[in-house]
Amino acid sequence: MQEFLQQLINGLAVGGLYALIALGYTMVYGVLKLINFAHGELFALGAYLGLTLLTALGLAGGGPAAVALILLFAMGLVALAGYLLERVAYRPLRGSGRLTAVVSALGASIFFQNAMMLVFGAKARVYPGGILSGEVFTLLGAQIPATRILLLASSLLLMLLLYWFIHHTRTGAAVRAVSLDQGAARLMGIDVNRVISLVFLIGPALGAAAGVMAGLLYGQIKYDMGVLYGLKAFTAAILGGIGNIPGAMAGGILLGVIEALGAAYISIAWKDAIAFCLLILILIFRPTGLLGERTADKV
Amino acid sequence: MKKLPFLALLTLLPFLASAAPSLAGPVKIGLLAPLTGPFASEGQDMKNLVSLLAEELNRAGGVNGSPVEVVVEDDGSAPRSAANAANRLVARGVPVVVGTYGSAVTEASQEIFAEAGIVQIATGSTAIRLTAKGLERFFRTCPRDDEQGRVAAETIARLGFRNIAILHDNSVYAKGLAEESRERIRRKGVANVIFYDALQPNERDYSAILTKLKGIGPEAILFTGYYTEAGLLLRQMAEMRWSVPMIGGDATNNVGLVEIAGKAATGYRFISPALPADIDTPAARAFLAAYQAEYKTLPGSIWPVLAGDAFNVLVEAIKARGTDPGAIAGYLHKELRDFEGLTGKISFDYSGDRVGDLYRLYEVDAEGRFVLVP
Numbered sequence: 001m002q003e004f005l006q007q008l009i010n011g012l013a014v015g016g017l018y019a020l021i022a023l024g025y026t027m028v029y030g031v032l033k034l035i036n037f038a039h040g041e042l043f044a045l046g047a048y049l050g051l052t053l054l055t056a057l058g059l060a061g062g063g064p065a066a067v068a069l070i071l072l073f074a075m076g077l078v079a080l081a082g083y084l085l086e087r088v089a090y091r092p093l094r095g096s097g098r099l100t101a102v103v104s105a106l107g108a109s110i111f112f113q114n115a116m117m118l119v120f121g122a123k124a125r126v127y128p129g130g131i132l133s134g135e136v137f138t139l140l141g142a143q144i145p146a147t148r149i150l151l152l153a154s155s156l157l158l159m160l161l162l163y164w165f166i167h168h169t170r171t172g173a174a175v176r177a178v179s180l181d182q183g184a185a186r187l188m189g190i191d192v193n194r195v196i197s198l199v200f201l202i203g204p205a206l207g208a209a210a211g212v213m214a215g216l217l218y219g220q221i222k223y224d225m226g227v228l229y230g231l232k233a234f235t236a237a238i239l240g241g242i243g244n245i246p247g248a249m250a251g252g253i254l255l256g257v258i259e260a261l262g263a264a265y266i267s268i269a270w271k272d273a274i275a276f277c278l279l280i281l282i283l284i285f286r287p288t289g290l291l292g293e294r295t296a297d298k299v
Numbered sequence: 300m301k302k303l304p305f306l307a308l309l310t311l312l313p314f315l316a317s318a319a320p321s322l323a324g325p326v327k328i329g330l331l332a333p334l335t336g337p338f339a340s341e342g343q344d345m346k347n348l349v350s351l352l353a354e355e356l357n358r359a360g361g362v363n364g365s366p367v368e369v370v371v372e373d374d375g376s377a378p379r380s381a382a383n384a385a386n387r388l389v390a391r392g393v394p395v396v397v398g399t400y401g402s403a404v405t406e407a408s409q410e411i412f413a414e415a416g417i418v419q420i421a422t423g424s425t426a427i428r429l430t431a432k433g434l435e436r437f438f439r440t441c442p443r444d445d446e447q448g449r450v451a452a453e454t455i456a457r458l459g460f461r462n463i464a465i466l467h468d469n470s471v472y473a474k475g476l477a478e479e480s481r482e483r484i485r486r487k488g489v490a491n492v493i494f495y496d497a498l499q500p501n502e503r504d505y506s507a508i509l510t511k512l513k514g515i516g517p518e519a520i521l522f523t524g525y526y527t528e529a530g531l532l533l534r535q536m537a538e539m540r541w542s543v544p545m546i547g548g549d550a551t552n553n554v555g556l557v558e559i560a561g562k563a564a565t566g567y568r569f570i571s572p573a574l575p576a577d578i579d580t581p582a583a584r585a586f587l588a589a590y591q592a593e594y595k596t597l598p599g600s601i602w603p604v605l606a607g608d609a610f611n612v613l614v615e616a617i618k619a620r621g622t623d624p625g626a627i628a629g630y631l632h633k634e635l636r637d638f639e640g641l642t643g644k645i646s647f648d649y650s651g652d653r654v655g656d657l658y659r660l661y662e663v664d665a666e667g668r669f670v671l672v673p
Contacts, residue, residue: 003514010506114335122339123599124527126558136540145538218503219534220527220559224337228501260507268508269469269497 002141007264008257013148013217015256016155020210021233022240022248023162024203030179030243031199033098037105038085039207040230041112042078046208047221048120050074051127064150067131067216071154074212075205082204083197091193109226116223124222127215151213158209159249162202166245175199179243239279241292250290255279325368326361326622328353328613329388329417331398331408332606336376337501340555341400341423344603346371347594349397349610355589362617369610374399378407385411393417394622397609400602402426403471409437418616418624418631420609423602425549426475430650436628438651440605440612440642442572442658444472447548448479450570450658451521454546456489464494464517466508466532468524473497476523476548493517500524505532509539519544526551526600529567530559537563544568549658553600557667564663568672572642572657575604577671583641601642608640 021043028036053059053073059066089108093100135146166172177185178195186192214229215221232255240251255275262274282290330349333342349369357366372388374381381399385408388396396412399405400423412419413434421429421439425447430437455463463484467477474497481492494515498508509532512520522529522545529551536542537560545567552571557564575587575598586607591597598604612631615638620626632651637644646654660672 003510006510007507010504010510013506014504117335117339122335122343124340124555124559126555129561134538136538143539147538214503218531219561220503220531222527225501225503263507264511267496268511269499271507272499 003264004261005140006142006144007260009142009144009148011257011260012253013152013256014259015236015253016152017210017214017229017252018233018236018256019159019249019252020155020206020213021229022236022252023159023245024207025234025237026240026242026245026248027175027199027203029237030245031175031182031196032090032094032101034090034101035105035234036085036090036203037102037230038089038108038112039203040226040228040233041109041116042082042085042204042226043207043211043214043229043233044116044221044223044226045081045112046074046078046204046211047215047225048116048125048211048223049077049208050212050215051125051221052120054127054131064132071209071212075208078208078211079201079205082200082207085204086197086200091196113224113226120223122223124220127219127221129219132216147217151217155210155213158206162206163245163249165202171195171198235276235279238289239282241286241289244289244291247289247291254290325366326363326617327368327370327391327393328610329391329393329396329398330369330371330606330610331374331381331384331388331396332371333376333400333404334371334373336374336380338376338400338404340599341602342373342376344598344600345398345400345422345606348590348598348603348607351590351593352586352607352610355586356614362614363621367614374404374408376401376404378403381405381407382411384408388412389415389417394624395613395617395627396420397606397613398422400424401470401472402429402475405429406471409434413437416624418613418627420613422606422609424472426471427479430652434651435632436624438609438628438631438647438653440608440640440645440653441602443652444475445479447476447570447658448483450660451476451480451523451546451548452483452487452489454568454570454660455484455519455521456487458519458544458546460519460544461490462493462516462518463490464512464515464520465492466494466512466520466522466524467497468500468528469497470500470524472550473524473548477521480521480523498524498528500528503531505535506539509535509541513539513541513543517543519546521546522551523548524550526553526556527559530556530564533560533563533567546570549601552661552669555599557663561667564667565665567663569661570658571661572601572605573659573671574601574661574669575641577659578641578643580639580641580643582639586641604641608642608645611640612638612645 024039053070089104132147137144174190174195236251236255237248240247258275259271263271332345353367353369370393372384374384381404395418402424405421405424418436425444465477467473529547547569549571551569616627616630620630636646648654661669662672664670
């Protein structure tokens with residue numbers, strides 16, 4: 001029981017990160033029907049910018065306030081990168097078919113990865129230790145580091161904010177309208193380009209938040225770290241029903257928990273295989289994912 | 300269609316290039332290294348180190364009166380890109396090649412070089428089977444995994460652990476070393492292996508694995524993977540307030556381990572060929588000082604230094620026998636004895652493996668330094 005609880009918490013922390021990254025995939029897919037393959041790299045960029053700001057501003061000993069500041073800064077900068085990415089790599093190709101955009105996305109991903117390698121170096125970089133408290137809580141015999149709770153809570157907070165924004169503001173309604181039907185939304189007087197740009201600001205910002213959190217939690221970041229996390233988060237987005245925001249959150253957290261429990265009770269080496277088998281099973285019975293809706297244009 | 304003449308030229312290139320060595324010109328030495336991909340930091344150190352050696356050599360007049368040109372190709376840390384890179388090196392007409400690092404990556408290049416008759420000296424590829432294929436022109440300056448497995452089993456016996464966990468990462472190298480160690484430990488009755496499994500490299504979160512291990516309760520963990528994962532494991536073990544001795548293989552011999560794990564690295568032990576700093580020859584010390592002056596840091600690990608040794612023995616062979624690959628291979632097999640390399644004395648046996656006892660046990664001290672355990 002104690003070990004189960006411990007593993008559940010391990011899974012929740014990882015799942016929270018997957019969910020934050022998955023939101024970027026799902027939002028872009030929602031409005032553009034495009035898989036933004038460069039999103040994992042934006043996550044890694046967030047991790048690097050967080051570290052750069054942390055050292056440049058000399059905030060390594062600054063506690064939670066400094067961390068929040070760094071988080072916001074990194075989110076802002078990566079949002080800008082996401083905006084530019086859309087303007088340069090996707091908008092000019094918008095009329096030319098989905099495959100073209102996917103190729104462009106892959107190219108952007110390779111570009112970001114190599115640019116990060118050249119700028120920040122091929123070696124793994126390390127966040128300074130002791131930024132967050134090293135306290136460990138004991139709950140029903142399970143050891144829970146305070147950092148994990150803090151980071152899980154912040155990712156949940158960001159997700160709730162996004163959910164509120166999408167469902168309870170006028171701009172959020174515009175985003176939903178564009179994802180339902182771009183043409184009709186345009187006829188209703190919605191500036192579709194603005195909405196798409198907005199999505200490319202929000203998604204990457206959330207990815208950057210996940211990147212900084214990963215850096216703080218695990219300490220070590222590397223220019224190619226976005227590949228594996230991107231793949232997992234993309235899977236989570238599909239698991240939850242791509243295009244669906246609560247689905248991405250649920251999918252991410254579920255994937256994290258399945259992985260942790262699979263490692264605990266079946267086999268560590270087969271952890272990913274188990275998670276992906278489950279994904280296939282879910283997609284066989286619910287082809288649109290857990291919370292996805294069946295729509296006419298989905299194949 | 301416009302590209303046709305260009306393509307025709309490209310297909311001709313290998314022939315043009317293979318004619319080149321007969322003309323007087325620089326002596327070409329190929330370097331196959333992971334300049335990109337997961338092993339990029341090792342590869343870039345390899346390139347830096349070998350370039351510096353070549354520069355020093357050329358300043359001293361080169362080899363047999365000609366300057367040395369290092370022809371670098373990126374293996375991308377992956378077998379497929381390594382095969383392409385190897386083909387490019389063949390096309391550029393190098394008689395000898397230094398590299399590469401990963402065992403699986405080297406394996407993808409072996410046949411290509413063998414077919415072209417090129418002498419290859421791998422530098423970090425410790426998988427046993429690489430030298431078991433009967434390739435006459437394949438050598439390595441690093442030791443083999445079974446040797447390391449033997450030392451790992453001895454070390455565990457020496458430290459007196461009775462119940463141990465073995466963790467690898469499913470790579471050719473880590474799995475080979477894990478299997479070899481498990482076999483030796485079992486056969487000699489050194490300890491009980493109560494856990495044996497693999498983690499997924501490149502992940503950041505190993506808390507699920509560590510939680511499981513903690514439940515099983517080994518006296519020590521033998522981790523045979525790479526330093527990034529070892530560092531993360533140590534760091535997350537400390538986060539969990541779980542202190543169990545961890546012992547690693549030679550791929551954890553990298554200062555990055557201490558950077559990642561911080562204080563949690565204290566007491567971590569690993570088996571590795573002697574570090575550059577522990578080799579007490581004047582030549583090695585002088586060279587490392589020059590390296591420090593040029594690049595403002597020492598090589599991150601022993602592996603780039605082994606690439607330097609491969610370069611040095613090739614130069615030695617070219618000095619003695621010219622640039623004919625067959626003659627170079629013969630010289631390395633039969634005549635090169637106790638060559639003073641940066642990592643100690645170098646000789647090769649009939650299969651191309653390096654001869655001699657290379658492994659030492661190291662421990663990380665409280666300041667994060669790697670200290671030789673006598």
